[in-house]
Amino acid sequence: MFIPTLERQCTSEQREKFLPLCYDYRIIGTYAQTELGHGTFLRGLETTAHYDPNTQEFILNSPTISSIKWWPGALGKTSTHAVVLAQLYTLGKCHGIHPFVVQLRSLDDHKPLRGITVGDIGPKMGFGPNDNGYLKLHKHRIPRTNMLMKYSQVSPDGTYTKPPRSTLTYGTMTFVRVLIVHGSAIALAKASTIAIRYSAVRRQSELRPGEPEPQILSYPTQQHKLFPLLATAYAFHFVQLAMMKIYTDVNDQINNSNFSRIQELHALSSGLKAFTSWVTNAGLEVCRMSCGGHGYSQASGFPRLYADFTPSCTYEGENTVLMLQSARYLVKCVRDARSGKTLPGTVSYLSEDVSAVHSGGSSGRDLSNLDFLISLYKQRASNQVHFASDKVDRGISAGMDLVGALNSASVHLVSAAKAHSHYFIAKTFVESLKLLKASSELQNVLHQLASVYVFEGIAQSSGDFIEDYILSGSEAKTIRQLAVDLLPLIRVNAVSLVDAFSFRDEVLQSVLGRYDGNVYENLFKWAQNSPLNKTDVHPSYHKYLGPLLKRNQSKL
Numbered sequence: 164m165f166i167p168t169l170e171r172q173c174t175s176e177q178r179e180k181f182l183p184l185c186y187d188y189r190i191i192g193t194y195a196q197t198e199l200g201h202g203t204f205l206r207g208l209e210t211t212a213h214y215d216p217n218t219q220e221f222i223l224n225s226p227t228i229s230s231i232k233w234w235p236g237a238l239g240k241t242s243t244h245a246v247v248l249a250q251l252y253t254l255g256k257c258h259g260i261h262p263f264v265v266q267l268r269s270l271d272d273h274k275p276l277r278g279i280t281v282g283d284i285g286p287k288m289g290f291g292p293n294d295n296g297y298l299k300l301h302k303h304r305i306p307r308t309n310m311l312m313k314y315s316q317v318s319p320d321g322t323y324t325k326p327p328r329s330t331l332t333y334g335t336m337t338f339v340r341v342l343i344v345h346g347s348a349i350a351l352a353k354a355s356t357i358a359i360r361y362s363a364v365r366r367q368s369e370l371r372p373g374e375p376e377p378q379i380l381s382y383p384t385q386q387h388k389l390f391p392l393l394a395t396a397y398a399f400h401f402v403q404l405a406m407m408k409i410y411t412d413v414n415d416q417i418n419n420s421n422f423s424r425i426q427e428l429h430a431l432s433s434g435l436k437a438f439t440s441w442v443t444n445a446g447l448e449v450c451r452m453s454c455g456g457h458g459y460s461q462a463s464g465f466p467r468l469y470a471d472f473t474p475s476c477t478y479e480g481e482n483t484v485l486m487l488q489s490a491r492y493l494v495k496c497v498r499d500a501r502s503g504k505t506l507p508g509t510v511s512y513l514s515e516d517v518s519a520v521h522s523g524g525s526s527g528r529d530l531s532n533l534d535f536l537i538s539l540y541k542q543r544a545s546n547q548v549h550f551a552s553d554k555v556d557r558g559i560s561a562g563m564d565l566v567g568a569l570n571s572a573s574v575h576l577v578s579a580a581k582a583h584s585h586y587f588i589a590k591t592f593v594e595s596l597k598l599l600k601a602s603s604e605l606q607n608v609l610h611q612l613a614s615v616y617v618f619e620g621i622a623q624s625s626g627d628f629i630e631d632y633i634l635s636g637s638e639a640k641t642i643r644q645l646a647v648d649l650l651p652l653i654r655v656n657a658v659s660l661v662d663a664f665s666f667r668d669e670v671l672q673s674v675l676g677r678y679d680g681n682v683y684e685n686l687f688k689w690a691q692n693s694p695l696n697k698t699d700v701h702p703s704y705h706k707y708l709g710p711l712l713k714r715n716q717s718k719l
């Protein structure tokens with residue numbers, strides 16, 4: 164995050180100064196924003212940067228215990244520099260959060276500089292090798308030119324020039340949220356690869372006396388656990404491509420001082436980061452548990468995969484908070500639509516009158532038609548957004564201010580943002596396949612995946628569709644069965660569909676997911692290499708177990 168921030172927030176002179184040092188690994192940096200007391204509420208960050216016009220320096224300070232920077236990756240022992248987000252003060256006025264480049268350690272002996280107290284925050288659930296750290300600043304001085312001044316400036320005499328948009332400072336977070344959508348796709352693809360390959364190798368139980376034990380991948384319940392997740396990994400692959408395209412287009416516009424789509428990008432990236440990381444987080448556990456006891460072994464690769472992925476739901480914007488950000492924008496769009504404004508592409512459906520399109524229960528609807536079902540996802544999203552938006556309006560009519568009305572409706576707002584994200588993902592998956600240049604055989608297989616994703620998405624949220632009369636109960640049951648009917652068809656290509664992710668064994672880091680399927684021999688080999696097996700009799704025997712056993716044996 165250090166380099167993307169410099170690339171996005173530096174003037175051209177600052178780029179020339181800092182970026183070559185980064186690219187050549189002459190300095191290593193981190194993104195120090197979160198503090199002990201604040202991670203979400205950025206306007207509440209307490210680190211200060213006071214400008215001293217006499218020396219043309221900023222004085223950075225951690226005024227309270229809660230202002231200590233806490234969590235930044237590689238801050239503890241590795242980074243020589245940091246982008247520090249601090250409240251800018253100049254000429255006696257506070258101008259809010261701004262980014263500053265701060266050198267933390269000497270480039271000669273790597274010792275912390277004067278005024279810098281830095282260290283590791285201690286062991287975490289995962290990310291063991293990463294020295295997430297703390298940083299306490301004590302009246303530490305940096306040159307004026309270390310404030311990243313592409314969007315806002317402080318002149319030598321201390322005069323402040325404000326940015327075209329205050330939220331441009333948040334640009335790196337948007338970029339990383341887009342990356343996390345990609346990260347979710349990759350993590351779910353890895354977990355699906357491990358679980359499906361192992362399920363093809365593992366044989367268990369005897370369905371009928373004398374019959375060979377079947378592959379557990381042949382059980383419909385195993386298929387129902389894994390194949391919707393496999394389809395989701397493909398869905399997330401396509402949606403991260405679409406998300407990155409939108410990010411690149413909007414970022415190009417921002418670089419040309421066109422900020423018209425910055426809110427739409429923030430809302431979409433926030434919703435997709437939260438939706439994909441939540442779904443992936445839960446999916447990793449389903450994949451682990453589908454592998455039985457061996458799934459719980461470190462040899463499976465699942466413990467580390469889960470422990471390293473699960474903070475994706477927290478960092479780069481806590482998921483609930485990001486869903487609320489997305490919903491806040493959707494409510495704004497409903498208002499804009501009602502006042503006749505044209506809505507941008509990803510939310511234009513909110514100005515359509517979808518309610519008249521479908522009414523649940525009418526017979527003869529083709530419930531297997533993906534285009535038709537995507538229109539139901541659209542109706543569900545529109546209904547949820549309008550319902551939540553109406554809640555906000557009623558709160559305001561009852562005398563609340565906007566913040567109070569948004570907070571009071573926040574549970575429904577999160578549901579609306581989830582439905583909006585789900586619609587975007589399902590639609591993108593189906594539309595991406597139409598554009599794919601592939602053989603009819605491959606198109607058929609991918610269509611099966613898209614179908615099971617769409618069907619299962621409705622089955623798992625059928626309440627939303629039934630409550631709003633988008634589907635009747637019997638239609639929801641039919642769609643649920645359509646998903647189950649697809650499972651044996653997907654079974655035929657399941658291993659090929661995970662092989663297609665092309666994870667090398669060294670990357671997958673899983674004995675269960677080995678490409679050669681040689682699991683048992685390699686599990687035994689892996690176990691023999693366990694540190695506890697360096698000696699037949701562990702040294703602890705002589706200290707504890709031996710004396711205990713001998714003492715008790717003498718009593719026999």
Ligand SMILES: CCCCC/C=C\C/C=C\C/C=C\C/C=C\C/C=C\C=C\C(=O)SCCNC(=O)CCNC(=O)[C@H](O)C(C)(C)COP(=O)(O)OP(=O)(O)OC[C@H]1O[C@@H](n2cnc3c(N)ncnc32)[C@H](O)[C@@H]1OP(=O)(O)O
Binds near residue numbers: 206
């Ligand atoms: C190239 C190949 C890559 C392959 C990738 C594959 C795998 C990689 C795997 C993973 C991904 C990669 C990296 C991740 C790995 C490790 C993690 C590493 C680091 C983690 C770093 C961090 O966590 S950094 C810190 C992150 N912190 C946050 O995100 C803070 C969250 N809080 C906020 O954003 C804000 O405080 C807030 C938005 C929640 C609240 O702001 P506030 O001002 O209090 O409230 P408002 O709601 O009133 O907002 C004001 C207006 O500002 C708009 N806005 C807010 N944010 C943005 C934004 N980002 N962009 C644009 N606009 C924004 C908001 O909409 C409001 O506008 P309106 O007033 O018009 O409504």
Ligand SMILES: Cc1cc2nc3c(=O)[nH]c(=O)nc-3n(C[C@H](O)[C@H](O)[C@H](O)COP(=O)(O)OP(=O)(O)OC[C@H]3O[C@@H](n4cnc5c(N)ncnc54)[C@H](O)[C@@H]3O)c2cc1C
Binds near residue numbers: 196481
């Ligand atoms: C592995 C890891 C790596 C990280 N790396 C970095 C890094 O490199 N740089 C960096 O600066 N930070 C980093 N962070 C910090 C991370 O960005 C924050 O933890 C994250 O932004 C969440 O903020 P918080 O911890 O204050 O949670 P909080 O905001 O305190 O969240 C706690 C609970 O409060 C709820 N909540 C908070 N605000 C609201 C609201 N307005 N409405 C409703 N509910 C709300 C949340 O939904 C959540 O349930 C990292 C964190 C982790 C775990």
